[in-house]
Amino acid sequence: MQLIKGTVEKLIKKYRTNNPFEIASQRNILVLFERLGDILGYFHTYKRIPMIHINSDLNEREQRFVCAHELGHSILHRHVNTPFLRKNTLFSIDRIEREANQFALELLIPDQVIYEFQNTNMTIYELVATYGVPQDLAHLKRKQTGKPYIFNTKTEHIFPLRR
Template sequence: MAKIKQIVEKLIRKHSTNNPFEIASQKGIVLLFEPLGKIYGYHHTFRRIQIIHINDELDEPMKRFVCAHELGHAVLHPELSTSFLRKNTLFCMDKVEREANEFAVELLLPDDCLYTYRNTDMTIYEAAKTYGIPKEVVHLKNFDH
């Protein structure tokens, strides 16, 4: 959805970064790193304070993706408390989860990052991997402007 890409581009310009941890912090969203077992992360609002919970047992690239995904919920669906993000949620076709995944892909892999690979033999999947994006969601990258 081009609308999500536009929202992400505006967010990157406003915050001068595509780092989801920095954007969340600048937006006043509380980040909590805690053991969550098989749950990757989730977002909820408590007394008008948005909170993103991230499983502290994940590797750094996956923490970054989870933060971007949950930030997507905070930006696109602030009134919803989201279901837990799990590995199988990456394949989920639920509209809300798909939008959060698309938001994360657009945030972590903006067009200018992709352009650096245009004259190489690297595939989009390889480029996405360098930015910590799971291969299951790379197809959500929007190339339209």
């Protein structure tokens, strides 16, 4: 997890943004919006052209998360063909998907965002919803320790760490 956090921090510093669409553009990754039915999005490379496909039926926040998730695949798993793995091998892609989710979470809600909201009455679940991150990923931010914030485990409110 720390490796992913470090990778994301370097990306944000290099591109001076945490906007996944902007980072994809600066990395010459083509982002395409199309009707994909039940599929939220996917990443692939065709003739050395990296592409992120995003379901055009999603709302803007969902598209932002999907773009961040697929950007994670483009950086962390560039040469992994997940459709091939799903269809032709026994290799579990769960780890790959968890890593892409962690990448998206770190990109869309860097620690600085947590710091900014620590004195509000907002829960971690409300915070992730504000940034378009699925609720079930809120626990990943909550698990992080050694940060200048803590979470009230009953209410999930963010509080500054008292020293």
